[in-house]
Amino acid sequence: MSFHFRTMNGKLCLAQSTMLGSLNKYQIDNLLRSEVVGRIGCSADGMTYVVPVTYVYDGTAICAHTKEGLKIDLMRKNPTVCFEVDRIKDLANWQSVIAQGTFEELKGKEADEALQSLVNRLHPMTGSETSIPRHGLERPHSPIDPAIILVVFRIKINEATGRYEKR
Numbered sequence: 097m098s099f100h101f102r103t104m105n106g107k108l109c110l111a112q113s114t115m116l117g118s119l120n121k122y123q124i125d126n127l128l129r130s131e132v133v134g135r136i137g138c139s140a141d142g143m144t145y146v147v148p149v150t151y152v153y154d155g156t157a158i159c160a161h162t163k164e165g166l167k168i169d170l171m172r173k174n175p176t177v178c179f180e181v182d183r184i185k186d187l188a189n190w191q192s193v194i195a196q197g198t199f200e201e202l203k204g205k206e207a208d209e210a211l212q213s214l215v216n217r218l219h220p221m222t223g224s225e226t227s228i229p230r231h232g233l234e235r236p237h238s239p240i241d242p243a244i245i246l247v248v249f250r251i252k253i254n255e256a257t258g259r260y261e262k263r
């Protein structure tokens with residue numbers, strides 16, 4: 097990070113040589129659309145949990161998939177969640193978005209469409225067990241493991257703020 101300390105009126109102050117600012121609506125939208133990994137913050141039963149997931153953003157909501165587990169348990173109990181995304185070039189050049197949103201589980205056609213858009217978005221990138229849905233969609237003839245029940249969900253973005261630092 098590009099900063100140094102100076103003393104002013106006997107107090108230690110931070111002197112910055114980088115520009116800090118807020119992202120506008122367009123820049124927030126652009127960051128959400130261009131990134132593929134974000135962090136869900138959720139809480140219930142006195143527990144707060146932050147967990148990374150891959151996602152796709154359609155302009156109003158982020159869609160993601162997972163298996164049954166802690167984050168899904170917490171979001172079902174308390175659908176008011178937070179979602180954070182950042183792009184870090186280096187410690188003096190970054191952008192981040194923090195969004196407040198509402199969790200909603202998807203079923204049927206809506207779930208299929210969300211999964212397909214996730215596959216389309218992530219397909220050009222390296223796959224992994226967790227990040228790319230293994231649902232037979234990306235390879236129509238690949239076997240589906242019936243033991244793995246996928247949960248598809250969206251987080252509708254209610255409000256979002258963005259910040260950046262630039263040298």
Ligand SMILES: Cc1cc2nc3c(=O)[nH]c(=O)nc-3n(C[C@H](O)[C@H](O)[C@H](O)COP(=O)(O)OP(=O)(O)OC[C@H]3O[C@@H](n4cnc5c(N)ncnc54)[C@H](O)[C@@H]3O)c2cc1C
Pocket residue numbers: 133147148149150151160161162163164165166167168226227228
């Ligand atoms: C870049 C990236 C992309 C990912 N994309 C997806 C995705 O699209 N979908 C998806 O389901 N998962 C994804 N994961 C994995 C995800 O972060 C979780 O590990 C996984 O979803 C299990 O979460 P859960 O709440 O169901 O955990 P559970 O299986 O219920 O386990 C809960 C316990 O495991 C610990 N734990 C869980 N996840 C992590 C973690 N990431 N790091 C450290 N401790 C952990 C918790 O603290 C808790 O103690 C991704 C991870 C990374 C790093």
